[in-house]
Amino acid sequence: MKERFFAYVDERQRRYIDQLGEAVAIPSVSSQLDTHLPDIQKMMEYAANFIQRLGGQWELRDNPDGTSERPLPPLLLGHFPVDPRKKTVCVYGHLDVQPAHIDDGWDSEPFVLTERDGKLFGRGSTDDKGPALSWLWVIEAHKELGIDLPVNIKILYEGMEEYGSEGLFTFIRDEHDKFLGDVDFFCISDNYWIGKSKPCLTYGLRGLAYFELIVQGCEQDLHSGNMGGAVHEAMTDLIRLMGTLVDSQGRILIEGVMDDVKPVTPEEEAFYDPIEFDVESFKEEAKVKSISNKLLHGNKKDLLMARWRFPTLSLHGIEGAFSGSGAKTVIPAKVKGKFSMRLVPDQDPVRIEQVVRAHIAREFEKLNSPNKVELNMLHGAKSWLSSPDHPNYAAAAAAIQTVFQTTPDYTREGGSIPITTAFEEATGMNALLLPIGACDDMAHSQNEKYNITNLMNGIKVLGMYLHELGKIGGPKPSSCRCIPLTEEELMVPGAFMKGFRCKCEM
Ligand SMILES: [Zn+2]
Ligand SMILES: [Zn+2]
Known part of the structure; x- marks a missing residue:
């Protein structure tokens, strides 16, 4: 045939x-x-x-x-x-x-x-x-x-x-x-x-948890010539909070975030060696060639794992902040920081939200600021x-x-x-x-x-x-009406790589 x-x-x-x-x-x-x-x-x-x-x-x-x-x-x-x-x-x-x-x-x-x-x-x-x-x-x-x-x-x-x-x-x-x-x-x-x-x-495929972190210091935008030195500024708090989320090597600094990440098994690791992937041409795709020519990871396996099977956190933007050209001396009243995490098995967006919320509360406490802070998860997907x-x-x-x-x-x-x-x-x-x-x-x-x-x-x-x-x-x-695998059966090392849902598929 x-x-x-x-x-x-x-x-x-x-x-x-x-x-x-x-x-x-x-x-x-x-x-x-x-x-x-x-x-x-x-x-x-x-x-x-x-x-x-x-x-x-x-x-x-x-x-x-x-x-x-x-x-x-x-x-x-x-x-x-x-x-x-x-x-x-x-x-x-x-x-x-x-x-x-x-x-x-x-x-x-x-x-x-x-x-x-x-x-x-x-x-x-x-x-x-x-x-x-x-x-x-x-x-x-x-x-x-x-x-x-x-x-x-x-x-x-x-x-x-x-x-x-x-x-x-x-x-x-x-x-x-x-x-x-x-x-x-x-x-x-x-x-x-x-x-x-x-x-x-x-x-x-990775999942997503997208957050908006709002800090408000006053009712309307102010001028720094007038009010600089008088008010607790929202931007200062927001920048400091966002700075506690991730470091320059891409490490997520939120306590508890890695708790549910599945460990890498030898079976899984073996998949990476034969993969057709060239780090040098990937640098072109990443558009870093003329800037630093450096990525967070220099070898194929670490780079692919970081992109596919470990969580990452990216800072995206700040709504309400001055972002035009030139020099404007505004003190923004209310700013919204946008950041998101790419999630991996077995991270649950619901638990991730709790962990991030607890982290922000702890870090905000340290700032000793009277401003209003609010965290919203805008989107969560496993x-x-x-x-x-x-x-x-x-x-x-x-x-x-x-x-x-x-x-x-x-x-x-x-x-x-x-x-x-x-x-x-x-x-x-x-x-x-x-x-x-x-x-x-x-x-x-x-x-x-x-x-x-x-x-x-x-x-x-x-x-x-x-x-x-x-x-x-x-x-x-x-x-099939047979019994799904129990939680314990799924916990056997390597079982997740099998992905079976019920006994007749085994
Ligand atoms: Zn398509
Ligand atoms: Zn398409």
Whole structure:
């Protein structure tokens, strides 16, 4: 089957590029709904028609968060049922894109897919129209070749991803036991390799706790010529408090913050050695070359761990402070310092808030200031950690092995992809992040591109992944009613790397 499938895909390269060009030509920009809502609608219909041609069931579901004042694009639900006893995979993608204009510095029209040196330039080429269409091309190849699909496939494509996935989270919550009720595995292809040539699987994402620290010293802004020396200044307190949070080596100075951070196990550490990652080229990305040419960590492993699996604290800004050019002698009345922490397993945003609150109270006490201080956590999200040992990951790794003749790198990311946690929390089923674009694809940026090799190999990997899923034995995880692992079982060293939720998955 593999040879026929690969040969079929290879023959269709020109057709795939043309079809991706049709999709890229639809400017489905979700941050500009007033002008582009019809384009997103058109793009959803384009994909729906494709599913129709492939003989699948589909529905354009009204966006549950849309209103008559603020209409939102629908969600596209597709279904290719094979056999209810077989495993079901839900593939997620998005058909909306970031804004783009040639004047932003593109070398060719962003909504005209343009081929140069084996690369396909165009907005949405890699994020995420290329990967989203690839699933349909895989199904098309099976249909044309008369090969049975090895698993039931459900398609969930949205049109608001680049603008906070409005409506999607409501849908997932409402449909966890309906459209998503028989889903055994999720697969999300909407992130990137860490390198340019070696595929990877992403098994962890950091969470976030975002704070605002307010200090108020008086009712309105004052002038230092008048009041300097007379009042307790809010800025002075705020700067001192913010200075107690983190040091210049990036160490978080808040007592108790590291208490729940999972220790690094030897199994985990072993993942870092083979990873395709170059510290020197990362310095270019970090834009430090002409300044200091230094990062907080000089070697690959420490740098990746600091970005992926340890918490960090960043100071972002001060609202209410003088920030213009020139010399203004104002004493700001009320200032709000903004800072956030990237969280890792097993840090809980609720406990982090308590720890930060206690720290601020202690430090403020030391200042002996009569000013008003207030701390708010504006946003809290847990980190996400899956397991390379999970059958869903193992299936993807085997597919990569078949196509690339190499084991993938196992990577995490420093940011968050909220949909991942949403799927897992709503259904209890495993979500896999299976990137097929390269690290230099410039998603969201000028000259976004998708390599033709990534396009072609991506289709093959997604196809082989379905066949690997089809080989997984045992009952459908979604119909499993067996007992989840106990807290103690999860505490066994290394158990978190396994990521199993219940005994029948072991
Ligand atoms: Zn995306
Ligand atoms: Zn994006």
